Amino acid sequence: MTVPKIRIRGLCKSFGSKRVLDGIDLDVEAGTSMVVIGGSGSGKSVLLRCILGLIEPDAGRIEIDGVDVIERSRAEQDAIRARIGMLFQAGALFDSLSVWENVAFGLLAGRGARRMSRDAARVRAGEVLAQVGLDPSVGDLAPAELSGGMQKRVGLARAIAATPEILFFDEPTTGLDPIMGAVIDGLIVDCVKRLGSTAIAITHDMASATRIGDRAAMLYQGRLVWQGAAGELLDSGNPLVDQFTHGRREGPIGMELRR
């Protein structure tokens, strides 16, 4: 039996009295893309941040290649993180740096053999910008000079610049028009296939979910209430998933005013 690239067991996280993750079990096989859907505030971003080590979970195990990452030392966690690339919801580009410096940031900050000279990193940044459909001359601009779609592409370029084994996408199409959303999704699929990476994307954009994902899971009230093929999302037979994916007002998911 093969070991999943990412294996999560019994993951719990609370903020004060609010239980955001309540015993999450999830496997993501190597080379596949998992899409996690769920409403706003359902804990999708917290799940990603726990895997990344940005938030410490209260309980549970997170294994990457069979190694529990939670109990590792800081240095070991950094080494694991260096194998992960992430596209943040709003791009999270460093606005004090130029576009190429953003893209090459991980290469300039890397340790040992992964570290590049500024000249080599600049060349690499140009290559990666071209891969996401941007002219390398964009590298000299400041992030604030770019449109939202271009910022997402630069964020994607930064995430893939160090050829990570694992890629995370946090709401990759939020705030984009449908055409640009489809372009970003296409770039994500291309990048994941080209790198052979394992990917987890969180979204509540159903078109994006079906385009990006091989597998899908739905997070509701801190629990994964459904997992299956991404192609089955729109016809899952699960009343929670059906209501969510079809955007119905009526159904088991009530409007959460306060929890």
Next chain:
Amino acid sequence: MSRLFDLVAGLGRAVLATVSGAGRLALFALIGLSHLLRPPFYWRNFASAFFEFAFFSLPVVALTAIFSGMVIALQSYTGFSRFNAQSAIAGIVVLSVVRELGPVLAGLMVAGRVGAAMAAEIGTMRVTDQIDALGTLSTDPMKYLVAPRLLAGILALPLLVVVADILGVLGGFVVSTVKLGFSPSAYIASTFSFVQPIDVTVGLAKAAAFGFLIALMGCYNGYNSRGGAQGVGASTTAAVVAASILVLCFDYVLTEMFFSR
């Protein structure tokens, strides 16, 4: 009786919050300083912060110092002339500026200018996920953002205070010689006879401490920003207020340590 319990409980909560806040701040400072001793060090970030502290704050600090020196000379003359002690004015100006006003006024000006900018920049980075992004790019945010700013504050404020000292004394000199009729050579001789190396040294040591406190409060409040624009605004205000109060408190403590005997 229950009111009394509520009062005591509220007091206890406030004390606990204060102590835990002080502990978090101390831990933040120690971690930030420890990164100065462990490579890599981000020289570009240090240079940028140093420039922001030392160069861009120069006009406001210079103006504050020169006018303060002028006002001290005027006010001292008004008071001292009643006792025929005008000859002490040069000493009053130089000691006031070098020991107290140079470091304190430079500290307060820089706290308002650089401390606020630091908190706003780091706070914006926090609420727009840029600090989390640093973590995903093999970069420790404390090492990248905080350590260079702390060192810049420690090194830049003494330089600013040297300029403030010179300009403050110059302001007093101009008023005393042009308006009050002092002899320039006698004023200068009197200035040098009053001031001792320890006065300048302690003034610069105070400045280094104030620079550290300003950078620390800017970084700490920015780093712990929550929410959106309102959260960043609140952390910016907190950074300036806390840094200003700490500058004044530490000024008293350092003065008590070095000049009380």
